[in-house]
Amino acid sequence: MLRVVEACAARIRWRLRPQSKRRLLNDITFLCTGLRPVILMDYGGTMPQLQENLCSLLHHARQEASILNPLRVMVMKDMLYLIHAEGLAEHVSPNARSQHQLAFVDLEKSCCEVFTFSDHTSIFWSIALFYIPD
Numbered sequence: 001m002l003r004v005v006e007a008c009a010a011r012i013r014w015r016l017r018p019q020s021k022r023r024l025l026n027d028i029t030f031l032c033t034g035l036r037p038v039i040l041m042d043y044g045g046t047m048p049q050l051q052e053n054l055c056s057l058l059h060h061a062r063q064e065a066s067i068l069n070p071l072r073v074m075v076m077k078d079m080l081y082l083i084h085a086e087g088l089a090e091h092v093s094p095n096a097r098s099q100h101q102l103a104f105v106d107l108e109k110s111c112c113e114v115f116t117f118s119d120h121t122s123i124f125w126s127i128a129l130f131y132i133p134d
Contacts, residue, residue: 001032001065008060014053020044027082032067037087041080051080 002025009016009024016024020043030036044050055073062068074081 001067002029004061004065004068005057008057008064011060012053012056014044014057016044028068028071031071031082031084031087034084034087036084037091038074038081038083041082047075047078047080051075054080054082 005025005028006021009021023043027036027039027041031039041050041054045053051073058068058071058073062071070084070086072083072085074083
């Protein structure tokens with residue numbers, strides 16, 4: 001899979017610095033293996049060129065590696081995210097939340113204070129998730 005992504009990046013002439021390429025490959029691995037449901041793309045260029053490169057890369061790579069099919073590009077305001085659509089849907093589903101106790105740290109109050117979802121449900125009202133289909 002990683003060789004396919006590297007080859008497709010070269011094919012579309014997306015020139016990434018070695019550190020950025022390594023980070024992109026790691027991020028795609030994390031998404032495809034279920035370690036992370038979403039990745040903020042804060043490297044590899046600026047909008048809208050970054051969006052075009054990533055969309056083109058995924059388009060070509062999906063044709064050669066089916067494991068990349070669930071990956072999508074999500075744009076919220078000027079931020080670009082690479083998401084695993086099924087993994088993100090599972091992560092935010094009410095059934096998944098009831099099976100696992102979520103814990104959060106409020107960095108504005110105290111970096112050592114941990115609270116659960118039931119303690120501060122208002123946090124979720126400030127988070128918006130958008131699914132952008134192909």
